[in-house]
Structures are given as C-alpha cells and as structure tokens.
Amino acid sequence: xxxxxxxxxxxxxxxxxxxxxxxxxxxxxxxxxxxxxxxxxxxxxxxxxxxxxxxxxxxxxxxxxxxxxxxxxxxxxxxxxxxxxxxxxxxxxxxxxxxxxxxxxxxxxxxxxx
DNA sequence: CCACTGACGAGTG
DNA sequence: GCACTCGCCAGTG
Numbered sequence: 580x581x582x583x584x585x586x587x588x589x590x591x592x593x594x595x596x597x598x599x600x601x602x603x604x605x606x607x608x609x610x611x612x613x614x615x616x617x618x619x620x621x622x623x624x625x626x627x628x629x630x631x632x633x634x635x636x637x638x639x640x641x642x643x644x645x646x647x648x649x650x651x652x653x654x655x656x657x658x659x660x661x662x663x664x665x666x667x668x669x670x671x672x673x674x675x676x677x678x679x680x681x682x683x684x685x686x687x688x689x690x691x692x693x
Numbered sequence: 694c695c696a697c698t699g700a701c702g703a704g705t706g
Numbered sequence: 707g708c709a710c711t712c713g714c715c716a717g718t719g
Contacts, residue, residue, distance in 0.1 A: 584716090606701050619701035620714060627700055640700075648700045656700090 590614065591625045598639040601667040602684035603677055605643045612686065623648070638663040639684075645676040 590613040598604050604612075606619035615621060626637050638660040642648040649657040661671065669682050 607703085610701085617702075618714060620699075621701090621716080623700035624716065625700095637700085642700080643702055650700070660700095 587613070587615065587621070588625045588628075591622055592635055595626070595635050595637060595640060597686070598636055598684050600636075601669060601682070603639045603641050603664070603669060603679070603682050604684045605679070606640060606648075607643055608683075609640060612689070619643075641677060643679075645679050647675070 591609060594609050594612045595604075606622040607617075609622045610616065610618045613622075622640070626640060629635060629637055647657045647660050649660070661675075664677070665671070669677055671677055
C-alpha cells in the first residue's frame with residue numbers, strides 16, 4: 580500500500596498546479612507549501628514520475644539557484660522547459676538562470692508584508 | 694544491511 | 707557568488 584506516499588504526491592501536485600503563468604517556484608518552496616519542509620528531493624521525485632501528457636505546469640518549478648534541473652542538461656526536456664517559460668515571459672540571463680527576485684511566485688499565505 | 698544515485702537545499706568559509 | 711559538506715528520502719542492486 581502506498582496510500583501515504585500517494586497522498587503526499589497529490590499534495591505536491593496540488594501546489595504546483597497553483598503556480599501562475601509567468602512565475603516560477605523552487606523545489607524547496609513547493610515542498611514547504613505542501614507541508615514537507617526540507618524535502619525538496621521528494622518534489623523532484625514526484626515530478627519525475629509525471630506522465631508526458633500531464634497538464635501540470637511542471638516547467639514552472641526550478642532549483643534554488645534559478646536554474647533548470649533535469650537529468651541531462653543537454654537533453655530535449657530541459658530545452659522544452661526553457662522554451663515554455665520564455666513563452667510565458669520568464670527571462671533567462673546569460674548564465675541560463677532566472678531571476679527569482681523578479682519571477683518567484685509568492686502566494687498570499689506566504690506574504691507577510693509588502 | 695550497505696553503497697550509490699537522483700528534476701534539491703541550507704550552512705559555512 | 708562559488709565550492710564543499712551534510713541532511714533528506716525513495717529506489718535499485
């Protein structure tokens with residue numbers, strides 16, 4: 580029985596589904612919002628299990644450095660992720676990194692003040 | 694049981 | 707800001 584595991588995975592997917600267009604979130608951030616602090620790896624694990632036909636905005640999840648984390652950086656998947664983000668208006672710098680300062684998704688529940 | 698790996702990250706120097 | 711270490715957890719051999 581993998582009921583517990585599946586439940587956690589669903590919670591992760593639920594958070595990812597909330598990321599708005601044109602914004603990004605880090606693995607650690609998703610983990611935190613899903614109630615799994617310090618377990619960013621589980622988020623990566625869950626996303627790697629996603630089927631190709633998934634409608635989830637998985638491409639909006641990047642690492643804490645603002646970069647794309649895929650098994651093979653040269654692989655087509657990482658290119659797809661970059662293209663999709665650029666189409667939403669998310670910009671990459673000359674080091675292939677996104678400015679979290681500018682594009683990070685900050686949910687109301689996590690926003691203390693302005 | 695142990696070693697290693699993988700869509701990660703905080704802490705330290 | 708970079709390089710390293712250590713912590714996390716699941717899956718595999």
